[in-house]
Amino acid sequence: MLRPTGAQVTDVRQSPAPGLTAAQVRERVAAHQTNDVPRRSSRSAADIVRANVLTRFNALIGTLFVLVMIFGEWQDGLFGGIILANSAIGVIQELRAKRTLDRLAVVGETPVKVRRDGELAELEQREVVLGDLIVLGTGDRIVVDGTVAASQGLEVDESLLTGEADPVHKAPGDKVMSGSFVVAGGGTFTAEKVGREAYAARLVEEASQFSLSHSELMAGINRFLKYVTWLIIPTAVLLFASQLGSADTTGEAIVGAVAGVVTMIPEGLVLMTSIAFAVGVVRLGRRRCLVQELPAIEGLARVDVLCVDKTGTLTEPGMDLDEIIVLDDDLPARPALAATADADPDPNATMLAVREGLDEPAPGWEVTETVPFSSARKWSGVAFDGHGTWLFGAADVLLEPGAPGRRRAEELGSTGLRVLVLARVPDGALASPDRKTGPVRPAALVVLRQRIRAEAPKTLEYFAEQGVAVKVISGDNPASVGAIARSLNLPKAERPVDARTLPGDLAAMADVLEDNSVFGRVGPQQKRAMVKALQSRGHTVAMTGDGVNDVLALKDADLGVSMGSGSGATRAVAQIVLLDNSFATLPYVVGEGRRVLGNIERVANLFLTKTVYSIILAVLVGLVHIRFPFLPRHLTLISSLTIGIPAFFLALAPNLERARSGFVPRVLRFAVPAGLACGIATFAGYYLATEYTRSPFAENSSTATLALFLLTLWVLALIARPWNWWRLGLVAAMGAAFLIVLAVPWLREFFALRPDNVRNDVTALAIAAGAGVLLTVALRWDKWLTRLRDPSGQQYGKSNT
Incomplete structure (x- = not known):
């Protein structure tokens, strides 16, 4: 139990210390001696733009775009729009989230009470200036560093700074540090270090900025990106070398190699993750x-x-006084309770309920000593000149088993009522290190009704x-x-x-x-x-x-x-x-988190599948020394219809699946076999068309495009499970868009598609269908084996197969 500290009582809110004058405040503001620190909730607009524009992938895609513009046709540079789209969408969404966070941060920020020109005022934390006289009450956070000017049983918890668990009593002249908080009593202190000079502000600036780092999800995505980076370099070298030896011209070789390398880059994965997080912030912001x-x-x-x-x-924060049960008719229970309530300069919800519910006026007794309430003690104490010393707190803490009223208190408490006891103790008990220097004489039970x-x-x-x-x-x-x-x-x-x-x-x-x-x-x-x-x-x-x-x-x-x-x-x-102080908001909060995480996993499956099949195609083409089967515009079309557009909708869709551990291995278990199936099947169809039908490149590349699109559309369908009307509609819409490209002559010409060789196209369809069946069976088999190892289902989600 904490040591009670007696203190001469004066209401620090009515302290004679006047605080700063308006002129002194203006001088300090002009000298930039204010508590203006970076908000914890957001980073600057410049940082947001920099983080979304100056990326490793933007630099790589930009270099490849320049190569295509020099050696190829402009239609093959469509992928360059990814830079603008990714950067613009990322910046817009995060700025939108920043505005939401900053607006809510102002609303949610606890005001600071200060004395200026002899009056008590409430200010925003950033309006505090050097030398301000700050008034503290129970529960207040100390926002700047300073020296205590007055103390009324002031106890401060510094555990967040020092690690020491016990609250520290603060007397006039003692130092208080930002980042600590008041657990009992009250007082005033003079601000001596404000803004970035304050201890807590330095910690916040270093460690608490708006960030997507320090996240298991982002750590997993960064692991993917690291693996992909190391795979891209040797694969790109192999692909460039093979294309220089197999293409008719240097330009064709460079365009073919660029097509392979661009597809390996999961450029939208980080973007979609950022969008999902930012939209989550905005959605939650709408719910206050x-x-x-x-x-x-x-x-x-x-x-x-x-x-x-x-x-x-x-229960609601407030309570209602239900009844007062007098236990000792020889004690002035009601006047003492009224005096005790009136003596508290910073009443909590319990004392407010007593004040409002009492029909007894305060008797005006003079207070000589006080011990403020704390959650560790579970009682408060007041000594009155000539009227004794009184404790007010939890009945089962202050009353021994068998004491008058203890059983009655337990009976009432078992019905959901809150029961406190007012008891008299010998004079001098509050100043003693041990409050139990004399017997506790219960005077009354105070019964409070809580609002559910x-x-x-x-x-x-x-x-x-x-x-x-x-x-x-x-x-x-x-x-x-x-x-x-x-x-x-x-x-x-x-x-x-x-x-x-x-x-x-x-x-x-x-x-x-x-x-x-x-x-x-x-x-x-x-x-x-x-x-x-x-x-x-x-x-x-x-x-x-x-x-x-x-x-x-x-x-x-x-x-x-x-x-x-x-x-x-x-x-x-x-x-x-x-x-909004509403417990009912929590389901929406949890649901939003699940939506974000579950959808990012779906999106990661899409992008990593693309990376795997791109690497497989590049390696096979490099080993066999044939021309790369696609122009960049072919892969732009396929990626847009089976990854980019669907990923946007999937990332923002409703999702109530509970998050599971094992994000990285679970995504790899889907993306690797899916990517292998797409890459090998597409290469097989293209190789057969190239080696046995001797068709022109335009027809062969169209066969490869058809095979790859059909397979990746099936992968999208698998990822979209469990199916509902809008997910099936999304898959169908992407398939219809591809058919429109094939049916409209100028679109077919724009994307360099010539599906004229029926034999090749039928071969592509057959290979794609067979690969799709094998992939589905393989994923089902993996899911079955995983469930045998993990019956709880924590490692595998039902949505991906």
């Missing part, structure tokens, strides 16, 4: 959900355990259907929490666990957490330990919260979700902030 880090969207999809605090999540959120039952039902386990982790009485959870039909809620009985060993704690879903009397450090225990069992844990006691757990969870009405500290450390 602020995503402070883009990789958080990926985390949404992987969540399989959701830890929620009862207050503010299952109307949307909570449906939200819990959604998570149960989606396989997400919900754990209610609360600081309240276990029986009360259990009663509310049972009323919401939460699974395993019939056995609420008192966290004070939990084992300290993480493995043993994890066993208890797996078997139960409701936990009461959980301290801040225990919340953190419970998150780690769940993670030790391989769970991806999301934590929701709104109070300072949730901050450490939010920071350690795989995904921290804060309510918009929560404390500044919780909103600062959370990756996602629900600005």
Whole structure:
């Protein structure tokens, strides 16, 4: 238990210190001594343009485009439009996401209370200037560095900076650092380091910018790109060498080699990933959900355990005073309760409910000492001159078993009511290192009724259907929490666990957490330990919260979700902030994450299949020393109809599949056999047409184009599974577009297609059909073997075969 610290009480919000004058503020603004730091939620427009334009693939495609313009026809340079399209779409989407994030960040930012010209004012964090007198209350995040000017039992948690778990009492003259937060009491401090000079701002600038890095998904895609880069170099050299020896002219050789190399590049994969993330941010923004880090969207999809605090999540933040049960008629319970409520300069939701519900006016007793409420203590204390010392807090913490009112409190708590006790203790107890220096004399039970959120039952039902386990982790009485959870039909809620009985060993704690879903009397450090225990069992844990006691757990969870009405500290450390304070938003949040991840996997399958068949074709052509079967315009047509256009729709489509581990091997298990089938079958049809029919190149290349298009269209159909009307319609539309190109003379001429050799075309159709059947059987066989090794189905998605 924390050591109580007595303090002479004055309301720091009414402190005589006037703070800066308007003239002093203007001077500091002119001198750029403001707290203007980069927003955590977005990078600059220049960085966005640079990241989308100056890419390795744009440079490579641009070089190949110049070669085709010099040695070939302009129609074969259509692929150069990829540079403009990729860059423009990427920049536009990310700028759109940036505007959404910046707008929501302003709305969701906790204002800072300062004293200026003797008046209390609320400012945006960036409006704070050097020398401002900043007023602190429980739950406030400290946004700049400074020195304490006044303290009213001020206790600060610096664990996010130092790793030390115990809150630190701050007296006048002590230093406070940005990045810490107030867990109890209040006070004022003078800002001494603002903007980029503040400690936390330096950390944020280095590590917390808007980024697509540090993501399992992006790490997997970068692995693909690394493999492809190493394969492209030797394959391109082989292809160029073979084309110089087999083509009639140098120009034909260069155009043929460029066609092979361009197709190997998965130029749209990173683009589609960026678009999917950015659109996810915008969609969530429309639901008043602020995503402070883009990789958080990926985390949404992987969540399989959701830890929620009862207050503010299952119940509304506010409460109603239900009744006051006097336990000792000899004590002035009602006047003491009114005085205690009136003495709190920074009341929490509980004390506000008492203030509003009491019909007893404050007696005006003079306060001599106080101990502010903290979630670790679970009580607050006030000493009055001539009227005794009083504690107000949890009944099962302050009252020993068998004490008057303890049994009654437990009975009421088991019905879902929140029960607190007002008790008198000997004078001087608050100034003692140990508050139990004398007996606790209970005066009254204070019963509060909590408001259950109307949307909570449906939200819990959604998570149960989606396989997400919900754990209610609360600081309240276990029986009360259990009663509310049972009323919401939460699974395993019939056995609420008192966290004070939990084992300290993480493995043993994890066993208890797996078997139960409701936990009461959980301290801040225990919340953190419970998150780690769940993670030790391989769970991806999301934590929701709104109070300072949730901050450490939010920071350690795989995904921290804060309510918009929560404390500044919780909103600062959370990756996602629900600005509408609605628990019902969480299903949309999780669903958006799943949509993004599931669709990116589909898109990756498309692009990697193209890369594999391009490399196979280039190697076979290089070894056999024949002319490359395609002009660049042929592959532009095929890639547009079977990859580029479908990928855009697939990346943004609805998708509720739960994310699974093994992204890289799963994509490779599809893309490698699919690419092999496409590459080998296409080469076989082209080789037969070239060697045995001796047809002109235009006819042979048309045969190869027909074979490759049919196979890649079938691959698209496999990737689009499970089929529905719009996915089948998408595949059919791409097939119809290709038929239109073949049917319209000027389009056929533009793309250099001559499907005049019926024998070659029938051969291509037969080879494509046979390869498609073999590919489907091979993928089915692989899926069957995978399920034998992994019956849970975590490693293979039903959508890809």
